[in-house]
Amino acid sequence: MLRYTDNSRGQSKSDVVDMRTYLRKCVKCNAYTLKDICPSCKQKTEVPIPARFSPQDRYGKYRRELKLRIEKEG
Ligand SMILES: [Zn+2]
Numbered sequence: 001m002l003r004y005t006d007n008s009r010g011q012s013k014s015d016v017v018d019m020r021t022y023l024r025k026c027v028k029c030n031a032y033t034l035k036d037i038c039p040s041c042k043q044k045t046e047v048p049i050p051a052r053f054s055p056q057d058r059y060g061k062y063r064r065e066l067k068l069r070i071e072k073e074g
Contacts, residue, residue, distance in 0.1 A: 022047045 024045035025031070026038035038045050 024048075 023032050024034060024036070025048045026033065026041065026043055026045045028043040029038060029041050031038055031040055033039060033045055036045060037043070
C-alpha cells in the first residue's frame with residue numbers, strides 16, 4: 001500500500017507519496033539504494049514504480065484528455 005505524507009519530514013504537500021519503504025534507483029548510475037541521494041555519485045534517486053503510481057504522472061491523464069480534445073476539435 002502506498003502511504004501519503006502529510007506530517008513527516010515537514011512536507012506540506014499532501015500529494016507527495018511516501019516512498020521511504022521502497023527501493024530507489026539512481027538516475028545516473030542505476031544503482032539501487034534506499035536513500036534519496038545515491039551514495040556513490042550523489043545524484044538524486046527515483047523509485048522505479050509503475051507510471052500510474054508516479055506523482056509525476058498525476059496530471060498525465062488530464063494531459064492526454066486535453067490532447068485528445070485538441071485533436072478532436074482541431
Ligand atoms: Zn548513482
